Amino acid sequence: MPTPVATSTSGHGSAEPRIKSEVQCCVPSRGEEALLAVEAETLAARFKALADPNRLRILSIVSTSPEAETCVCDLSEPLGLGQPTVSHHLKILVEAGLLNREKRGVWAYYSLVAGALDSLAAALTPKA
Amino acid sequence: MPTPVATSTSGHGSAEPRIKSEVQCCVPSRGEEALLAVEAETLAARFKALADPNRLRILSIVSTSPEAETCVCDLSEPLGLGQPTVSHHLKILVEAGLLNREKRGVWAYYSLVAGALDSLAAALTPKA
DNA sequence: ACTAGACATCGACGGATATCGATGTTCCGA
DNA sequence: TCGGAACATCGATATCCGTCGATGTCTAGT
Incomplete structure (x- = not known):
């Protein structure tokens, strides 16, 4: 159950902004339908792991190595x-x-977790 | 032409690590087949934009708002x-x-760039 | 037992970043 | 023309992050 960045449901009115002060200017956007703060936190934590060029290259090298x-x-x-x-x-x-991570003798072997990157990719494509 | 984290080509030998010092211990991995440093840099820059919970929620709210x-x-x-x-x-x-970003009157309206998130998602799924 | 190698952890340091208050800019309505 | 509202920018600050050298831990040979 991947969590898309954008949850699907939405229901509103009032496309144009109001002028007066006691009314919100544009769409109030109750915020409950969208990404929860906790979900956003965990998702961001995983993207943070990808937000470094050297870590991306590590993933690339690991996935292209002969034994993966x-x-x-x-x-x-x-x-x-x-x-x-x-x-x-x-x-x-x-x-x-x-x-x-798998330790074999003195060496530590690293391999991709199956489906991990796909799950992250799915979180970016709400239409999936 | 999305750039997957893992480029497909690979050719090697010697799956088991060597012991002697003048030879690399495991797979030398020439590194030219994998993600280039420059590519990794630009990809990481875009993931860095996603590596914050509040920015993820912004994307979610924008995409779920009635007029997008x-x-x-x-x-x-x-x-x-x-x-x-x-x-x-x-x-x-x-x-x-x-x-x-589109400025209309006093307000600035933000909307998703079509295909931007999909392009990033595609970079995570080499098998695409 | 002892040595050597592969890897993890620790402590430190410099640069990046998230957040805020204050201020500037632009547009609209009175 | 003037005041106000929405938004961007600036300057400051506290925290986080990537990198390194030094050190600890564990394993495999000798």
Whole structure:
């Protein structure tokens, strides 16, 4: 049940703004039909994980890697970032529910969470 | 031509990590096939516009309003934000190419840019 | 046991950002 | 012509975020 940015229902009147002060200028927009504050908070948290170029490149590299999984050492060099920074970004992506983390021996392998990006994309297309 | 997070092509060998130091541990991932740094930068800039709960609610309110357009005064109250803050968020959304701004008289009407959110959603679903 | 390597965590620092109050600008009505 | 309303912009501030070096933890060989 993906939550679109725009919920569908709407019912109104008064398209043109009023002038007087005791009446709202345009459409009052009771606000209950639209995105709740809590929903917006969680959605924004997930988009925040995507709001960094290096994290987008991490997702890209992980998804294009042959086994669809990547370890930290593969990311540090192409991104031009230090290992602690890469680990930091990976942690954010895991906590956002976008990446899986699997420790095998000394290496940590990261892979895309199936359907996670699609769920976010669905939240952007209310007409879905 | 939406740019998916993950570009499709890939060709590799050596799925298992090597041990020696002069060889990369896992998959070298030349990095040219994946998301370029510049592409990632512009994509991240647009996601950054979505990475705020109040901006998501603005998009929701605008899209659910009867004429699919809203003026600032309609947003200030339901969001619980001051007018300068709302104007600030609207400016960010306009600069991200997500909202149109049309000044009619004293009021400024904002509406969704057609296809903008869909283009962003498409960037998240490489299989499209 | 000891060493070495891969990764996570910590502390710090500089830059970005969300928010506000105050002020400027533009348009409309009286 | 003047006052007011809607909105943008400015300046300030508190917080958040990305990055790094240093350090801790765990595993695999030797």
